[in-house]
Amino acid sequence: MTYCVGMRLNQGLVFMSDTRTNAGIDNVSVHKKLFRWDVPRERVLTVMTAGNLATTQSVINLIDEQARSGDGSKSILNAPSMFRVAGLIGKVLRETIHEMGSEGSEGSSAFRATIVAGGQIRGEPPRMFMIYPEGNFVESGPDTPYFQLGDAKYGKPILTRAYRPDLSFEHAIKLLIVSFDSTIKSNLSVGLPLDVSVYEAETLVPGPTRRFTESDPYYQTIAKGWSQAIQLAFDSLPDYSFGDS
Secondary structure (H helix, E strand, O other): OOEEEEEEOOOEEEEEEEOEEEOOOOOEEEOOOEEEEEEOOOEEEEEEEEEOHHHHHHHHHHHHHHHHHOOOOOOOOOOOOHHHHHHHHHHHHHHHHHHHHHHOOOOHHHHOEEEEEEEEEOOOOOEEEEEOOOOOEEEOEOOEOEEEEEOOOOOHHHHHHHOOOOOOHHHHHHHHHHHHHHHHHHOOOOOOOEEEEEEEOOOOOOOOEEEEOOOOHHHHHHHHHHHHHHHHHHHHOOOOOHHHO
C-alpha cells in the first residue's frame, strides 16, 4: 500500500510520499515514489506514484528515457503545458498497464497504478493533476486543493480540518507529517521513510527536498506531540453521565 499527498498552496506546491512497498506481511521493502525533473528557469515537474511497483517503475523509467531522448513529441521536458505533461504521462501509464496485462497470466487490473503530477512551466501558473490507470486525468483546483494516493482515509480528516491555501511551506509540512503519522499508526503497509519535495511558485527552480526517517528528531517531535495533544483534548471533554439520560 502507499500514501502520497500533493498539495496546492498560495506559495506553491508541496509533495510528500511514503516509501514502503509490500508483497505480504513478511516481504516489506523501501522504494522511492517521488521523482523530479527540471529545466532551470523554464520548468519544474514532480511526479508521485502509487500502485503495482513493476508498473510504476516501468512508467518512471520510460518517462525519464523519453525526457533524456529530446524527442519533442514524447518528452515531458518539451511539452508546452502541464496539461500536455499530464497527457503524456497518462499515455505512458495506460500503455504500460496494457502491455503488462497482455503479456502476463493476470489481467491488466493486477498492474494498475495512479500518479500525481505537478509543477510549473514558464508562462502558466503552477498546476497539479491526478492521473488514473486508464490514462485520463483531473486537475486540482480551489475545491480540490490536494490529491491523495493510496490509503487516504486515515490521513484525510486532519487535512480536511487544518488545510488552508495560505499555509506556509513549514506549516504545510507539519500538517502533512501529522496526516502521515496518523496513517502509519493505522496501516502497517504505509511506512517511513517519508520523502518531501517543495516548489515555490514562479521561481522555476527546484525547491528543497528532504527524507524523514523514523529517528528524525523533528518527525519524532511532531508524532509524539500530536499523540499527546489528542489525549489532552480527549481528556478535556466532559465525561458521559448516565444521569443525563
